[in-house]
Amino acid sequence: MKAFATLLDTLVYTTSRNRKLDLIAEYLRETGDPDRGWALAALTGELDFPAVKSSTVRNLMKDRVDPVLWTLSRDFVGDTAETVSLLWPEKDGDAPQNPPTLSETIELLTSLNRNTAPKQLPGLLDQLDANGRFALIKLATGGMRIGISARLAKTAFARAFDVSVEDVEEYWHALTPPYADLFAWAADGGDPPDVSGTPRFRPFMLAHPLEETKVDLAEYAAEWKWDGIRIQIVRVGGETRLYSRSGDDISATFPELLDVLPMDGALDGELLVRGTAQGGEAGGAASFNALQQRLGRKTVSKKMLTEAPAFVRLYDALIIKDEDLREQPWSVRRGALEALFKQLPSSHFDLSHLVEARDFEHLAEIRKGAREDAIEGLMLKRRDSPYIAGRKVGLWYKWKRDPLLIDCVLMYAQRGSGKRSSFYSDYTFGCWDGDPDDGAELLPVGKAYSGFTDAELKKLDKLVRQTTLNRFGPVREVERTLVFEVVFDSVHTSKRHKSGLAMRFPRIHRIRWDKPVHEGDQIEALRALIRD
Amino acid sequence: MTAAPFSWIQPHPWGVHIAPADCWIDPTREVDKALVTHGHADHARGGHGETVATPETLAIMELRYNTREGATPVQYGETIRLPGGVDATYIPAGHVLGSAQILLEHAGERVVITGDYKRRADPTCAPFEVTPCDIFITEATFGLPVFVHPPIADEMAKLLKALTDNPDQCVLVGAYALGKAQRVIAELRTAGHAQPIYLHGAMEKMCRLYQEHGVDLGELRLVADHAKDDMRGSIIIAPPSAMNTTWSRRLPNPITAMASGWMRVRGRARQRGVELPLIISDHADWNELTQTIDDVNPHETWITHGREEALLRWCELSQRRARALALIGREDEDD
Numbered sequence: 001m002k003a004f005a006t007l008l009d010t011l012v013y014t015t016s017r018n019r020k021l022d023l024i025a026e027y028l029r030e031t032g033d034p035d036r037g038w039a040l041a042a043l044t045g046e047l048d049f050p051a052v053k054s055s056t057v058r059n060l061m062k063d064r065v066d067p068v069l070w071t072l073s074r075d076f077v078g079d080t081a082e083t084v085s086l087l088w089p090e091k092d093g094d095a096p097q098n099p100p101t102l103s104e105t106i107e108l109l110t111s112l113n114r115n116t117a118p119k120q121l122p123g124l125l126d127q128l129d130a131n132g133r134f135a136l137i138k139l140a141t142g143g144m145r146i147g148i149s150a151r152l153a154k155t156a157f158a159r160a161f162d163v164s165v166e167d168v169e170e171y172w173h174a175l176t177p178p179y180a181d182l183f184a185w186a187a188d189g190g191d192p193p194d195v196s197g198t199p200r201f202r203p204f205m206l207a208h209p210l211e212e213t214k215v216d217l218a219e220y221a222a223e224w225k226w227d228g229i230r231i232q233i234v235r236v237g238g239e240t241r242l243y244s245r246s247g248d249d250i251s252a253t254f255p256e257l258l259d260v261l262p263m264d265g266a267l268d269g270e271l272l273v274r275g276t277a278q279g280g281e282a283g284g285a286a287s288f289n290a291l292q293q294r295l296g297r298k299t300v301s302k303k304m305l306t307e308a309p310a311f312v313r314l315y316d317a318l319i320i321k322d323e324d325l326r327e328q329p330w331s332v333r334r335g336a337l338e339a340l341f342k343q344l345p346s347s348h349f350d351l352s353h354l355v356e357a358r359d360f361e362h363l364a365e366i367r368k369g370a371r372e373d374a375i376e377g378l379m380l381k382r383r384d385s386p387y388i389a390g391r392k393v394g395l396w397y398k399w400k401r402d403p404l405l406i407d408c409v410l411m412y413a414q415r416g417s418g419k420r421s422s423f424y425s426d427y428t429f430g431c432w433d434g435d436p437d438d439g440a441e442l443l444p445v446g447k448a449y450s451g452f453t454d455a456e457l458k459k460l461d462k463l464v465r466q467t468t469l470n471r472f473g474p475v476r477e478v479e480r481t482l483v484f485e486v487v488f489d490s491v492h493t494s495k496r497h498k499s500g501l502a503m504r505f506p507r508i509h510r511i512r513w514d515k516p517v518h519e520g521d522q523i524e525a526l527r528a529l530i531r532d
Numbered sequence: 533m534t535a536a537p538f539s540w541i542q543p544h545p546w547g548v549h550i551a552p553a554d555c556w557i558d559p560t561r562e563v564d565k566a567l568v569t570h571g572h573a574d575h576a577r578g579g580h581g582e583t584v585a586t587p588e589t590l591a592i593m594e595l596r597y598n599t600r601e602g603a604t605p606v607q608y609g610e611t612i613r614l615p616g617g618v619d620a621t622y623i624p625a626g627h628v629l630g631s632a633q634i635l636l637e638h639a640g641e642r643v644v645i646t647g648d649y650k651r652r653a654d655p656t657c658a659p660f661e662v663t664p665c666d667i668f669i670t671e672a673t674f675g676l677p678v679f680v681h682p683p684i685a686d687e688m689a690k691l692l693k694a695l696t697d698n699p700d701q702c703v704l705v706g707a708y709a710l711g712k713a714q715r716v717i718a719e720l721r722t723a724g725h726a727q728p729i730y731l732h733g734a735m736e737k738m739c740r741l742y743q744e745h746g747v748d749l750g751e752l753r754l755v756a757d758h759a760k761d762d763m764r765g766s767i768i769i770a771p772p773s774a775m776n777t778t779w780s781r782r783l784p785n786p787i788t789a790m791a792s793g794w795m796r797v798r799g800r801a802r803q804r805g806v807e808l809p810l811i812i813s814d815h816a817d818w819n820e821l822t823q824t825i826d827d828v829n830p831h832e833t834w835i836t837h838g839r840e841e842a843l844l845r846w847c848e849l850s851q852r853r854a855r856a857l858a859l860i861g862r863e864d865e866d867d
Binding site for chain 1: 797806841842849
């Protein structure tokens, strides 16, 4: 527990992403089983102890600290876990002896129920120093809020043992804490974990922005880039799961898709909901807003299933039955997908049609003419490209339609004024100054306070309050968890910002609740849009 | 007819007024006659007609505020007679070099004003002395039960470990230029750190003043006189205001540390971009504040500045009479 508490404490004070990766990697290398696995589970948010709530811990203080002194302290410190860790009465004399290991702590926390938790927790807290108590309470109540995302923890794992993060992500959902098989493979040179029986996630193939590049349509196929959320639908041994771009399992949110694949496999597509907003030959999809009503829900009402049923517009086939197609060229996979599509229920699947054009100029004209909201732009896929995790130059391009759009990461929020004075409604967002998986940092590129509905504002305000890292007067620094699709008229060089860029009339185009922050755009992508 | 008890001592937002003597304790505006507890800017300032303080405090004030006129030195333990039949005695407060509590006696009534104080041992100044009194006027900078300063040896060990773990870097310690900086240096020497310590230019004169008053700070060097590579593996001391400025670019990959009681709270440390928080304060922590009130056992406690609400509550719970004074301009974020 001591090493884990020290790790958490050090992470709190570390701002550099690269340094965070090193600290976690070092901990994972130097710690034995099963502690390191539990630590990894804690950092990736996989642990849940329903018997211990924030209120459980607060109630413990009621018998130990005067309520007025508690409130004054809590208000000053700003964090319940930290306040408890500081106020917990220590026995006089030396630091506690023989603190429990992380595994022993987890074992005890797992065994608790709502009745035993208030009786058992004090004994555990007595065995720890202030740092240990902070770590214990964060661990027990969930939500570390120390600026570590699941993706960052997985990247640190990959760095610790020199394996690829894509492999880690692929095994991840098939394994459970404390991930003995994962460590046996990565750390101790054992066989890769056997994950064949589980419908697991495969990292997505991603595209680069096209920018100034022109491609030959003999080599590249074009298709619409749809405005839904990119998903992977996987079935193994009859069990189906849905994964988002970040590899989160979102099966529970879309139950109507869980028994519609007639065979095992892994397909890549855009999740959309039926609606009348955009009809037309390729349409039948409602606006992104309609889809948003369905995101992030743990339970789905019958009404919702009837009014906004989801379907998948298929892009690609990774696996069909026993056959892994990822090494095959896109044209072969496309052929297989089209053949498969005929056997799929049209109620839940359709096919993303290819866009036929005489040449690149013709394609540019077609793109200009596309006015449907459900279309974000075009995708250009090299006909001979295998399906490779991540972004590889020259294989896939995205060619978003005008105006200028960029994916930014929310960094700071400021309270508005007037009607909005109690809301954090002005958002500062940033782009990466390099490859985020290679230790890049975010640099602020702009600020916007419009482009969202009142309902979205409420949700954003809540997120800001829940993920606050720092307060500077009316400004809060937040954990990097949210991507904004920002639309703007132009971008210019500027000395005012550290990024050296300033946007003209930026506003929030869409809130990408589904998109992982490391897929936010890089500064270079924004710089490429300068038309000075 | 006799005056109401203690009506001769009157708190105002800009200082405590001793009516029969018409002089002020730690006034934040210019007055004819000031009794000053110690040299920090929220207690001491220039421009008074006469300033009564310990010789060390007067030397500090001369250095910082260029005050030379009207300086009246008082030694620790010495009593001076003020007009109107008020006696003032200066007693060590253990806060910084020269810091004093002031005991005021008038018409058989005793009032102690602590200024700022702490109870921990400090190699750079004389230790706090408990002085019985009727009214005890105390600070409350760290007047919340979350503030418990750990033993300073623990914090020194943290600092020295960061130094040995990162031999190619340096550790930049933000410390208040009067008191904190010298205490950190002296404690580093006590912990056996004999290497030269590098100073920001703003620290130099005050460190020299401490040395002239017999405080051993070992070998000190100025950052400005040395190349970046010379400072690898060294400790650099700078005022907190200099930490994230262009000045720090001349240092070899510094680890940012900060010596302050506020470092007990993570949010405070993060707000300032501190990587290595060192919980070191020249103020009494919660336990020292409450212990001191118990030790002094006054008839009434007045609380001047800081988190007075919580200390008031403690007094209430302990069935002690207390009131808060609303003094302005007394909050030192760097302490």
